[in-house]
Amino acid sequence: MKPAPETPPEPRNFFQDVYEVVRLIPPGRVTSYGTIAHYLGSRRGARTVGYAMLAAHADDSVPAHRVLNRLGHLTGRLHFATPTAMQEALEAEGIKVEDDRVVDFDKLFWDPAVELG
């Protein structure tokens, strides 16, 4: 048995975990920060998920444009290359966006806890 002086119960990389889940979001579908946080075990860690998305910019394989807040608003659109990049990326997948909000957000919602098991 190792003393594990600096090893928390589960040192899982939150960011890395977030990236994997986001990568699993199928085209034409969307999810929310809170849902991902909840799926990862941090119920109130939605904020950190948003922060992870910010860092995800360095990774093209992470479709950050499919992650919105719980209201279906494009909260992170200002963080993209251009203010309209996020909306255009969504529309390119067949998702309608009106007034910075995803239309039929409920129907397009993708819940990892349900879709993945």
Added chain:
DNA sequence: CATCTGACAGACG
């Protein structure tokens, strides 16, 4: 080394 901020969400008065 201490403090604040940030792409959120839920609880409380």
Added chain:
DNA sequence: TCGTCTGCCAGAT
């Protein structure tokens, strides 16, 4: 019903 505060985690100053 609305406004305000706390919780979460990592990075920046």
